Amino acid sequence: MKLRRSMMFVPGDNAGMLSNSYIYLPDSVMFDLEDAVSIAEKDTARLLVYNTLKAKIYGDIETVVRINGVDTPFWEADLEMAVRGGAEVIRLPKTENVNEVKELEIKIGKIEKECGREFGSTKIITAIESASGVVNAVEIAACSSRMVAIALAGFDYLVDMQTERSSGTEPELFFARATVLHAARAAKIDAFDVAYGNVNDEEGFMREVNIAKNLGFNGKSLIHPRQIELLHKAYKPTQPELDHAKKVIEAAKTAEEKGLGVVSLNGKMIDPPVIQAAQRVILLADYS
């Protein structure tokens, strides 16, 4: 079970941030070759990210590379670098349909074979940033065995929907959040909520974190290191939640040792989903 609470954006052309961002301990780091990098620096950003990946300075932090979209002249060179560099995950922006993911998947497999990387070891996260993407999210999430997560990106989506970000419960994002999340859960993959752009507004950020957490998102895309600790604290289980999770695991273990098919705790049946939820609570506690 892999924790994906925080995916922090790091501009691929920023040597300082590439060199230092591991100190903030996000669950995943996303080296961005897309919006954060000007056209004039796409070439240098690729080499910076490639050498950063090769240096393995991010340790156990999951390394993600956001390539440029498949409708640009940059994505194939981005992908070549990322797969050969050893990126664990490719994030495809502005995903609108299954065909784009299939095209990406074929290209990844080809590069893996060429460079001797284990076939299938490069995973995919798709970012949904449009009405079309939301409508097709269920098919997109389930279309590849390489898919480990799906992310909703709010800015472009809201432009496409001809609306803008409000405060409160953010009704303008509700349908997209619910759809992307259901797509992820049906496909048994993780789901990232939108990034929150105002890094000085902790109250607004936490309001949004709680919406995402209560809906069931695994975490959020983040644009600033200071958001990481706040997010991880919000996902930290309470002591009663942790105590209960430990009792569930203990009861399940005892049942297994005794060869019992069904076990109960305080009169409630413990089945595999309950055990899985308890394992997740313990994992969250371990990493909080």
Next chain:
Amino acid sequence: MNLIQKGIAGTLESSDILVIINPQAGGGVQLSLQSKVEKQFGATIRRVIVEKLEALGVTDVVVDVKDQGALDCVIAARVQAAVYRAAGVDKVNYEVLS
């Protein structure tokens, strides 16, 4: 790799390095380094630069470098980018980057 023009990569920001490469006919590698950590890491920085030039088959070149405390991986990336720009080549051969 055949260099045909001046190649520049990097910045003067902290943790980065600015690499300026000029091709020359013969004369080997002439390296000029300015670094705020030259006393501690000057030899290492020079070694990384020379290794990356050799890997790319660059033998005759004037290299002007201003380092702001870059990690080895950043030094490598900036040297490689400057060489590719000086060669006017877009497609990177990752097999030789090491």
